[in-house]
Amino acid sequence: MTLKTIAEHVGVSRMTVSNAFSRPDQLSEDLRARILSAADDLGYAGPDPAARALARGRTGVIGMVLTNSPRDAFTDDVAVGFVRAVAGSLGDAGYSLVLLHSSGDNGVVPARDIAMDGAIVYSCAPAMSAFTALRERRLPIVNVESLPFPGVPDIGIDDAAGAYQAAKHLVDLGHSRIAIVVAALDADNLPSSDISLNTASPTIAGRLDGWMRALEQAGVVPTMIGTPGLVIDAVLRERIDRMLDDPPTAVLAFSDLAALEVMERARDRDILVPEQISVVGFDDNPLAARVSPALTTVRQDIDAKGEAAAQVLLSLLREEPAVSPPRLPTALVVRASTSRPRDRAPRESDPRAGG
Amino acid sequence: MTLKTIAEHVGVSRMTVSNAFSRPDQLSEDLRARILSAADDLGYAGPDPAARALARGRTGVIGMVLTNSPRDAFTDDVAVGFVRAVAGSLGDAGYSLVLLHSSGDNGVVPARDIAMDGAIVYSCAPAMSAFTALRERRLPIVNVESLPFPGVPDIGIDDAAGAYQAAKHLVDLGHSRIAIVVAALDADNLPSSDISLNTASPTIAGRLDGWMRALEQAGVVPTMIGTPGLVIDAVLRERIDRMLDDPPTAVLAFSDLAALEVMERARDRDILVPEQISVVGFDDNPLAARVSPALTTVRQDIDAKGEAAAQVLLSLLREEPAVSPPRLPTALVVRASTSRPRDRAPRESDPRAGG
DNA sequence: CTGAAAGCGCTTACAG
DNA sequence: CTGAAAGCGCTTACAG
Numbered sequence: 210m211t212l213k214t215i216a217e218h219v220g221v222s223r224m225t226v227s228n229a230f231s232r233p234d235q236l237s238e239d240l241r242a243r244i245l246s247a248a249d250d251l252g253y254a255g256p257d258p259a260a261r262a263l264a265r266g267r268t269g270v271i272g273m274v275l276t277n278s279p280r281d282a283f284t285d286d287v288a289v290g291f292v293r294a295v296a297g298s299l300g301d302a303g304y305s306l307v308l309l310h311s312s313g314d315n316g317v318v319p320a321r322d323i324a325m326d327g328a329i330v331y332s333c334a335p336a337m338s339a340f341t342a343l344r345e346r347r348l349p350i351v352n353v354e355s356l357p358f359p360g361v362p363d364i365g366i367d368d369a370a371g372a373y374q375a376a377k378h379l380v381d382l383g384h385s386r387i388a389i390v391v392a393a394l395d396a397d398n399l400p401s402s403d404i405s406l407n408t409a410s411p412t413i414a415g416r417l418d419g420w421m422r423a424l425e426q427a428g429v430v431p432t433m434i435g436t437p438g439l440v441i442d443a444v445l446r447e448r449i450d451r452m453l454d455d456p457p458t459a460v461l462a463f464s465d466l467a468a469l470e471v472m473e474r475a476r477d478r479d480i481l482v483p484e485q486i487s488v489v490g491f492d493d494n495p496l497a498a499r500v501s502p503a504l505t506t507v508r509q510d511i512d513a514k515g516e517a518a519a520q521v522l523l524s525l526l527r528e529e530p531a532v533s534p535p536r537l538p539t540a541l542v543v544r545a546s547t548s549r550p551r552d553r554a555p556r557e558s559d560p561r562a563g564g
Numbered sequence: 565m566t567l568k569t570i571a572e573h574v575g576v577s578r579m580t581v582s583n584a585f586s587r588p589d590q591l592s593e594d595l596r597a598r599i600l601s602a603a604d605d606l607g608y609a610g611p612d613p614a615a616r617a618l619a620r621g622r623t624g625v626i627g628m629v630l631t632n633s634p635r636d637a638f639t640d641d642v643a644v645g646f647v648r649a650v651a652g653s654l655g656d657a658g659y660s661l662v663l664l665h666s667s668g669d670n671g672v673v674p675a676r677d678i679a680m681d682g683a684i685v686y687s688c689a690p691a692m693s694a695f696t697a698l699r700e701r702r703l704p705i706v707n708v709e710s711l712p713f714p715g716v717p718d719i720g721i722d723d724a725a726g727a728y729q730a731a732k733h734l735v736d737l738g739h740s741r742i743a744i745v746v747a748a749l750d751a752d753n754l755p756s757s758d759i760s761l762n763t764a765s766p767t768i769a770g771r772l773d774g775w776m777r778a779l780e781q782a783g784v785v786p787t788m789i790g791t792p793g794l795v796i797d798a799v800l801r802e803r804i805d806r807m808l809d810d811p812p813t814a815v816l817a818f819s820d821l822a823a824l825e826v827m828e829r830a831r832d833r834d835i836l837v838p839e840q841i842s843v844v845g846f847d848d849n850p851l852a853a854r855v856s857p858a859l860t861t862v863r864q865d866i867d868a869k870g871e872a873a874a875q876v877l878l879s880l881l882r883e884e885p886a887v888s889p890p891r892l893p894t895a896l897v898v899r900a901s902t903s904r905p906r907d908r909a910p911r912e913s914d915p916r917a918g919g
Numbered sequence: 920c921t922g923a924a925a926g927c928g929c930t931t932a933c934a935g
Numbered sequence: 936c937t938g939a940a941a942g943c944g945c946t947t948a949c950a951g
Contacts, residue, residue, distance in 0.1 A: 254701040
């Protein structure tokens with residue numbers, strides 16, 4: 210059942226049938242109606258999309274490469290919100306979004322093997338096989354929260370500015386014993402001065418940058434707690450636990466999810482937030498406002514980020530020059546998880562305590 | 565830059581190059597290495613996926629049709645969890661998931677126009693254009709939480725059993741003034757006996773079924789609050805507000821999100837949960853355990869649902885017969901948002917009060 | 920192990 | 936307004 214089947218039934222040529230479906234202005238209303246109704250009768254669903262894609266050189270599909278697998282990425286509300294916004298904007302423009310896992314196990318590398326017109330790469334390193342494959346195919350690409358790559362437009366938020374505000378907020382409240390909880394950095398409760406702050410994640414790098422700048426200005430050397438992994442994992446949880454053995458008065462976390470992790474673990478040990486430990490997150494995850502105490506965090510506009518990524522890619526598809534828009538703004542949102550440090554209670558092992 | 569370019573450079577035929585990429589066992593190690601390295605030198609990324617899809621009759625892409633647009637669907641953690649599980653399972657099998665919006669605005673109907681090997685239809689009515697297009701294309705389809713359709717395997721949870729347990733829980737606690745909050749049903753604070761409980765949503769239908777059965781057994785006639793829309797909208801919010809003018813002692817909500825809506829509105833009016841009003845949700849959304857008071861709800865296993873949908877589709881793609889697995893189990897999770905009704909305080913307008 | 924032939928199902932200029 | 940020709944870039948049996 211192809212164009213030809215219909216053509217023979219109606220008694221016209223194949224391309225007249227093709228025109229009936231794809232270029233209505235190329236034939237009479239009447240003939241078109243006859244063709245379409247014949248197609249309907251025969252149960253022909255329309256031109257085969259794969260054949261059409263080959264002939265037109267256009268698929269209507271845009272790829273989305275996520276940090277790890279979609280399975281991992283979709284545990285993060287921020288990533289989900291981004292995908293949602295991109296899918297929405299692209300859908301309005303007539304494109305559909307295909308989710309590509311970046312790590313090609315089982316020999317399948319979707320970024321190389323799936324037919325598409327362009328791709329959005331979210332939070333990925335340039336060395337990833339998915340990114341390489343996309344570049345080799347010379348597909349229009351937009352990078353989002355990724356390491357900059359020459360010629361590839363980049364969308365991102367102003368992580369450093371947001372982080373600076375977050376750290377300054379703690380300093381202004383009077384905190385000086387501060388811990389930083391991150392991923393993509395191997396650090397087990399060590400002073401920042403003792404370790405290298407190099408990380409493969411541009412997002413973390415930006416945030417570290419902002420935090421450290423504000424803390425250095427205040428003469429504060431934070432304790433670093435981090436995992437080599439990209440997400441919250443057992444290693445990080447264990448190190449957070451160790452941190453709480455002798456807790457700082459405040460914590461800067463690389464995400465709201467990490468901040469909630471700290472809050473939950475603190476609660477398990479009856480350490481009060483914010484009375485004994487202030488916690489600041491990042492992202493303004495929908496959860497942040499709903500937990501108790503509500504989380505102080507740095508807000509970013511996920512919808513705007515998704516919309517921006519979609520629009521830049523769309524302009525690339527129109528063969529317009531690639532431009533990276535300015536970094537999207539971030540803003541501190543002060544809620545209930547931060548307060549002034551209370552005077553340090555004497556600890557049991559403190560020589561000044563007891564008799 | 566095609567297979568031919570490489571073939572000419574190496575001095576072999578096109579299909580030897582094709583074999584080098586697609587059927588390594590068809591040529592010598594040595595020749596293959598030469599071809600691959602020539603391709604690499606020339607910057608050839610591999611066989612064009614669109615051409616390959618046409619020739620092979622296989623794209624490696626599976627479509628996912630969501631109730632409304634991906635934009636709407638992705639506001640719901642339950643739908644997101646489902647997409648996540650499906651994308652994960654399908655990814656393991658070498659397939660990528662393309663998000664299809666069901667309502668073809670702007671003339672684009674992705675379900676008709678996108679090349680794919682099969683599709684999963686989530687929470688859709690059979691009349692939807694996306695579903696029709698998929699059927700006309702004779703693509704393998706799996707329905708999830710959708711109205712049954714002959715020949716199409718169906719995956720779903722046991723909504724009725726879960727709802728029954730939820731309603732029974734309230735009845736057992738001693739409640740008799742109970743309201744039911746739903747979508748996909750137009751009801752403005754009316755007794756269930758006064759209206760038709762017909763709904764286009766199979767999910768809601770199943771839940772209504774379970775709730776009503778338990779309530780009827782207890783001789784309770786619930787008040788119905790619903791919106792014709794498919795999601796929580798302004799209409800539903802207004803009707804919930806009206807319900808709270810003279811609140812029931814307990815509410816059964818069609819989702820955790822709807823339950824949270826009730827709880828938030830109750831809080832705004834200083835109506836205590838659960839002391840003055842018990843609330844039961846549905847789904848066991850990740851939020852349910854985190855809000856305060858923690859929400860009593862009916863748990864469903866989203867991961868299992870996604871995995872089941874993927875496996876059934878995969879078996880269809882292997883041309884195995886279509887079988888609908890049994891409905892997935894649900895279970896009541898009792899948390900802090902439900903309690904015995906306290907004795908009704910005399911209301912101001914109550915003749916027994918004051919005087 | 921290698922290649923010539925046929926085919927996958929459409930669309931794009933272009934001529935009439 | 937309609938159609939004959941060329942082409943999109945690959946793969947699948949199959950013969951040698």
